[in-house]
Amino acid sequence: MKLEGTQTISAPREGVYRLLSDPAVIARLLPGCEKLEPAGPDTYEVKMKLGLAALSGSYQGTVKLSEQRPPEHLRLTVTSRGPWGFADGDGGFTLSEQGGQTTVHYAGELKVGGMVASIGSRLLDGAARMVIAQFFKNLEREAAAE
Amino acid sequence: MIPASFEYFAPRSLEEALQLLAHHGTEAKLLAGGHSLLPMMKLRLATPRTLIDLGRIRGLSYIREDGGRISIGAMTTHAEVESSELLRRRAPLLPETAAEIGDVQVRNRGTLGGSLAHADPAADYPAALLALDAECVLTSQKGTRTVVAKDFFVDMLTTALQAGEILTEVRFAADSPRTGSAYRKLHHPASGFAIVGVAARLTLDATGKGSAVSVGITGVAPKPYRATGVERGLLGQTLDAKRIAEASAQATRGVEPLSDLQASARYRAAMAAVFTRRALAAALGRAQKQG
Amino acid sequence: MKRKEDPRLIQGLGHYVDDLSLPGQLYAAILRSPHAHARLRKIDRSAAERAAGVVAVITGEDIRGVLGTIPVAAALPELKVPPHYPLAIDNICYVGEPVAVVVADDRYRARDAVDLIEVDYEPLPAVTDPEKALEKSSPRVHEQFKDNQACLWKIEAGFPDRAFKKADRIVRQRFLNQRLIPVAMEPRGVLASYDPGPELLTVWSSTQIPHLLRTQIAAMLNVPEMRVRVIAPEVGGGFGSKLNVYGEEALVAHLAMKLGRPVKWMETRRENFLATIHGRDQIDDVEVAVKQDGRILALKCRLTADLGAYHQLLTPAIPTLTGLLMLGCYKIPAVKIEYVGVFTNKMATDAYRGAGRPEATYLIERMVDLVALELGKDPAEIRRQNFPKPKDFPYSTPTGVIYDSGNYEATLKKALELAGYKKLREEQKKLWKQGRYLGIGLSTYVEICAMGPSSAMPAGGWESGTVRIEPTGKVTVLTGASPHGQGQETSFAQVVADELGISPDSVIVIHGDTQAVPYGIGTFGSRATAVGGTAMFLAVQKLKDKLKRLAGHLLGVDPKRIEMGEGKLVVKGKPKKSKSFLEVVQAAYVAKTLPPNFEPGLEATTFFEPSNFTFPFGAHVCVVEVDAETGDVHILRYVAVDDCGNVINPLLVDGQVHGGIVQALGQALFEEAVYDENGQLLTGELMDYAIPRAWDVPRIETARTVTPSPVNPMGVKGVGEAGTIAATPAIVNAVVDALRPLGVRDIQMPLKRERLWALLEARGS
């Protein structure tokens, strides 16, 4: 499933970039992330609890940062697996600034497997949107708090 | 096919249920009819640690009218809504919608409150609740608060229910004279959920103009919504087929339709317009019949 | 006659596999891969082994060298056969492939422990598009093979290239026959028990082929076949999906032997979607050469079949049936078919109701309509013009089969009359003018039934039948056909009772137990009555001869003068001179006054080998209206005129036809197994995969013509698949016909609303 979109954050680009590349912040951006620990260069192990009302589950996985070209581009690769299958996201973030605001363009792909893929397809579009919206909402909040 | 283990409570009173809910926090799920929750649990997409069964609490299942306001207890089944003489007379939109949910067996067990609290983006009831301008009564140990339907549905599978709250009742005004309503739905061929579901209610004034028009749409977006663009195009206007068709074109204004295997966003948008028109046309016919 | 099966089934007294329980029984649950293609790096089962109630956890390592591979019984040139283990050993090749089995003391705890197994997969690139899989750059499903081509099979006859040069027109079309999921209402299930005293392994399985299963799992388990008993109890539908040998059957049997306790496994619906065979999945690139007058001179087809990751029992053979039947009920003198089977990272395809023949009928019936469209002729006319005439039968086709008997024009005529074809066409013109989309679709089909002569069947094409008249005059019939819903307990009893002149209530039909019934082949390919029924019919004849001989002896007349009927054996022309049926039967057992050299007792077995397949045929007419706004298809009429030879029980035949048509309707309108490009099955439950419900289905109008088959003495042909074979193109032809004013010439199945809506919208409806 392709994911692409643009979000505007009311903060300068350097700041947004710093947030997006800081593992401690990423842990707060990823919805449901409970734990994030280093596990190699630019790679982190994560524990997540993803909850959509009744549907909830614990995931473990990795977060990897790559293609880091401050302050304009970086790539985030998230893998996760749990009892209902796996969900792997991989996407590039491109940041541009205008009038003190940062536009974040993201483009990537989400691969899900197992139970989530075969029963969740009806809800997948909406769920992905929700997670992304949450991610950027958290980012906005972090930026505001800086 | 087998749910994971959980701790089970069957409180006998609402107070007891609220207490349990407060105590167990987010690890607990409420069990009403179980027709949203149990399938998810059997697939282990949901694995709540604690289940609080509301089925033993007396007094959560009722349909009554008081001074033009109708109130329905959260544990009222779809079948009870569907067959309620009171509702058929005073707010026929809701029974018409209930009749479109799932199948007979599902309607015999599924409840109004359970369905609303689950907030499936393709559930039928939310469209009707929006069109009825209903209020949801949320009860917690701190007391009750009411949330209008528009604010109750927050996002996909997400409602305004806060930790410790139980949806206990739904209220709305009974139809005033010269009111017509209809629910029209495009069924998902497998699950029966709404690919598009449109609930319309309109009231005509003495001159045949729309004095109140409301349209609730489900299935199209991550959460159900009021088609305000459509409503604005009809309010205060002399209603006829042509005007309804024009207004219905606004059915998805301001929303980004969902896309899945059965229906792309483009098709959903087009069907939202078609079914809005059909629902409104049927509602108009019914309102005129009363005139 | 009412069915003998029904009293138990309508009272909940039938026993399907999951209804059986044995003392000390354990339950198995299976962990399956969420990846379509991966290497198995490590499996940590320790937590599962420690879990409450768990008795054993096994993985591929435990069966390496212990259990044999899942068999494929199809001989094709250049067939590549990858080893297919009941549990994945090193590699995973499709989502749903079994990775580990947990055995516990109850099904809840077995299921719990599955979640505790940790598997480390190394995901590999997957390929799901068969055409991409044939490209050089494609990931290989099986590393040991140089490419993903599983097999190649060709037919060429009657100089097709020359015919194409002589053609006035060439009509081409690509058809996608989408992948389907059989969805028998009862999922698969296995219960196995080993008795170490007599060294007897008993396996209850929801199968269509108990005897073949016994032979195959004995081989997989490396135990002598006579130490294995397979029982097919009540089977809740098969549609080909249980015409197979599955890894779970061997695994559960193996576990029962290993653990010394009975083990049961029941498939969940999700597993049924992921890991029970799928059907169809062909791409057919077809071209036909036609003359201006409508005669079809030749057909060429390149058939690309997506076989999935492994072969199941008949996987690569199914498309060859498409090849054999591709010319349909038309006299097309030249043909060229090239079939390429392809491996992809999906579940295997295999025989699903019709097994290759629906695909053939679909493409030829769609093509004939396209020819009519191209030439501006009525599709009924093109059909008539190309039918072989009654005098042409038996008719040998260029694909090498001999149609036994037929009168195709008669069924078409009857169907058109019943439907009121002429009037419908007039109505259609009127509605088109009003912007409404009425369509009329025809399908004139022939199919290959009564599988079949052994020369054409991988494991023999005969069937066994035993008839035993008990000393009390009651009759036990044993049949190797193993029906599962088709009602042979009734129709066979009817035949035997008719032959013996007794009441059907006095006849019981036993099937599905390898210990009771002589070796048999099973129920599939509409063969139970024509082959299994014939075996039984011939066995009855042997007993009739014996009874007449004995009666003649008792009455002191030449046995040729004895007639049977109404519970008596009577001397011809002397109605008073008779012996009751029971008297003669008892005489055979008491054995005191037997003719010389007369073997006591009354039991006979026949193994019947048919000389040919049978070829039922018919004409279906479907009338639809397409909702111009939504693309919804409303079926207004459905008329089916079928000719399945002689009919034993009309109600049962109607039931088969109705069910078949509705399954075809499922394919035409709703059903589609969708895999994403990573090999995930997106339609993995009944929530997403629509099979027809009562309200999706029209009332079906049936009628028949009767052209007996010369292949067997009862003149029967078979009807189990006719509806499914015939109806898909009838419905699609109707919908395409409805949208003809928009210039539509083909629509890909399933005819989803959105697909039709897009056509309507694009052409400015």
Place this chain on the structure above:
Amino acid sequence: MGVRISVKVNERSHTAEVEPRLLLVHYLRDVLGLTGTHIGCETSLCGACTVLLDGKAVKSCTVLAVQADGADITTIEGLARDGKLHPVQEGFWEEHGLQCGYCTPGMILAGAALLAENPGPSETEIRRAIAGNLCRCTGYQHIVNAIQSAARKLKKSGGRKV
């Protein structure tokens, strides 16, 4: 941790200690041995597990046994009374309303529940009423005929309570 439940099934009372997650269908099949109720899916879509719970058709795979505490349940085994088949059972037999028989118990109970509420249903009403029960064999036509035939019989005999 068990929960004590008491239910009446086919006129007989039962008491048992059950795990809260035990599904009603497993209680009926595995604990009481009433295997006439079948399981065909896990998403409440197929209806094979339909039973009557306090007279209403429900899918027993989507009800916890603990939810049925105190309830009166009828399964297919309890539909015939005093050795006499229920008219819907008779209808299925006479009209060839079944083939493999797997969906049949659920289908019959759905039909019986319909006729208890609506003794003279139209064909459309019948098809709507059994839309929650999937059958892969019959194409539904003979099932519809069976329910119609039962309705005619019931009308003649002046009705019968399920």
